[in-house]
Amino acid sequence: MRKGVKGAVVTTACVVLLGGAGYGGYNILSAFGSDDVGVFAADPDDPLDADDVQEASSAFFDAWEKGDGYAAAAATNDETAAGPVLDGMAEQASVGDVRITPGKAKGPTVPFTVRATVSANGRSKALTYASELSVVRGRTTGKPLVDWAPSVVHPRLKEGDTLVTGPSEAPAIEAVDRNGKVLTAEKYPSLGPILDQLRERYGASAGGSPSVDLAIRHQAPDTPDTTLLTVSEGKAGTVRTTLSASAQEAAEKAVEQYEESSLVALKPSTGEVLAVANHRSDGFNAAFQGQLAPGSTMKIVTAAMLIEQGVTSADGAAPCPDTAVWQGQTFENITGLTPNENATLSDSFARSCNTAFIKLIDEVEDDTLTRVAEDRFGLGRDDWKTGIVSFDGSVPPSGGPDRAANAIGQGQVQLSPLNVASITATAKTGTFRQPYLVSPEADDRELATARGLAPAVAQQLRRMMRLTATHGSGRAAMAGLGPDIGAKTGSAEVDGQKLPNSWFTGYRGDVAAAAVAQQGGRGGEAAGPMVAAVLRATG
Structure with missing residues (x-):
């Protein structure tokens, strides 16, 4: 191939060349100076050698x-x-x-x-x-x-x-779990971005001194520097977390099974986060910050609303037809679900029947689900203070087809695994306790509050979640975990994906967990075993 060349060309010769038809894809630049020098350059579309x-x-x-x-x-x-x-x-x-x-x-x-x-x-x-x-x-x-x-x-x-x-923006830290065990990104890879956030937030008050680092200073807001090399060590301060090293290890292994998966485990009795794990290529803490449609795990909130508003009860009617139409949009159940016109709310909840919930949504106002999510479950108010960056969930009031879709965790509802684990914890105890990763005593912050559930509502939710775990769509995943268990499956359809996002949440004793595996399929098949593995490890 001819390459671009620079050469002395006499003016008369240039006239002849310009009038010719050759030279393939090469052009003659109009860059002739007083010394009659021309520049030949390759065509931008010529292949490289x-x-x-x-x-x-x-x-x-x-x-x-x-x-x-x-x-x-x-x-x-x-x-x-x-x-x-x-x-x-x-x-x-x-x-x-x-x-x-x-x-x-x-x-x-x-x-x-x-x-x-x-x-x-x-x-x-x-x-x-x-x-x-x-x-x-x-x-x-x-x-x-x-x-x-x-x-x-x-x-x-x-x-x-x-x-x-x-000098580092904040002194180095040594993060420890609830029992004083050191937590490192080398042993617990999911914690890398979280440890960076803990250092940024608590490094200055943890008793350490800055190191001198080569670091990436990110343009993105609320993103701490990424240290690439420490030139001289500082003194690390200690930051105590609520995490459990054993639960974290189980969570790390669980999310390894699926790309783009995240999991959170916490204590319903306190709100303390026991494990947070992500298996992602981008390092994003989707377990705390993800904003995804939660699928049928949202039916925990919707069921609470229906019971609280007197629409039905755990033993009340909630027929499950093949399809349900809401304001011109037809909703269907998952493939293979047998219809049951005589189903109770417990039956339809345990089998995750979409149409049962769609048919009942007409009995409440457009903003009722939003009010229950905010007032009872503490969602969507932008006031959680977990110790690191987190998303509080979003359950906006919606009219039209989105009002029905919201009730089954589609439409405009957006939650993270942290939010779904908290929903389960509230259902388990009846009390909303804002999740946190670092004790509020470390920085005198105030945790969010919500009214929680009436005892009768919480009792019925536990019955339905136990039925789901023992005889319903969560049975396979929760098998062998003991009597004090509950679960809810979810599959969230996403435009452009061949498979839905797999969601699962469950509790065992004083541990609640939630997981999502993007494009994982049905909730019990992908996210279910992930949650069960962590519940088993913490039992």
Whole structure:
């Protein structure tokens, strides 16, 4: 393939060439100066060859190794964005002595290893990591250039992030469980982002002193720095959590079974969180912050509303037909569910019959479910103070088809596993106790309150949840867990997914847990065994 060349061309020759029809996909730039020099450039759509990839990556690596960030940026296709990041490697991050070892290119992609030194306050530490870049042609010049992305500089950098070296925002912490056992991200991977939040919130008051770190400062709000390397150690302060190391270990193993899964376990008698685990590629604490339709686990709240409002009772009528129509929208049950026109609320709850709940929703006002969720279960008021960032749930008042869909955990209802575990805890005890991961005594914060359930309502919910766990849709998952148990399954349909999100919540004695496995299918099949494993480990 011809490459772009720069050569001296006499003016008369240029006239002839411009009038010709050749030169394939190459253009002649209109860049003739007084010395009659013309510049030939490749077409931006021309394929790259190995020499192009070598040329672009070498120019980038050479400038980076020399510490000339803006020259390295000039070798990319976005010099404006790349310049401050690359220059900041030396200026703000104190990264020097950079040596880059390219790997074997795979097409336009070049893997490479960075070895460098981070220096601060007279101390130095070696830094080694792997990354990769891709080469593309510039859209105006056709020149091979590095396709810019912050992850080229470091694989954990995202748009808007910066690398900095200096005293940590907060002193290091040593988080311990309820019995004083040290909790580390190495042993409990799900806790990595949570430990970062605990350090940010409690590090300054935990008795420690700052370390000097190379860290990623994130653009996203409420996101603590991500430490990449500690140049000099500080003194760690101790932060006591409510977690149980044994419950956390069981939760970590449980979520490993499904991608994009999350789980929370807590004590209904106190609200103390015993375990929080996530199996996600993005590090997001969906167990506390997720906002997903909870499927039929929402029927715990809806059943409480129906009983409280006198619409029906655990032993009252709740017929389960094949379909139910609400304001022009037809609702169906899960495949294979046999209709039962003589069903009670307990029967329809235990088998998770959607149509039974849809047919009863006409007996209450548009905002009744919202009021019960807020006043009885403490949901949706944005006042939970768990010790880390969390979502309080959302059960907005809705009219039209969404009013019926909300009743079965679809529509506009959004909950996290933390919220669903709390719902179960409230049903178990009749009392709402706001979940928390760090005791409120650590920072004098006030926990949220709610009225909880009338004793008769809570007693009927427990009966229905026990029936679900022993003879209903939760029976297989809860088998062998003993007499003081209850459960509710859920499957939440999501547009664009082949399988619904699998939800399950249950209690055993003084432990309640909830889990979701995105695209896991039916609640009892994926999320159910996850919850049961943690309940079994804490029994």
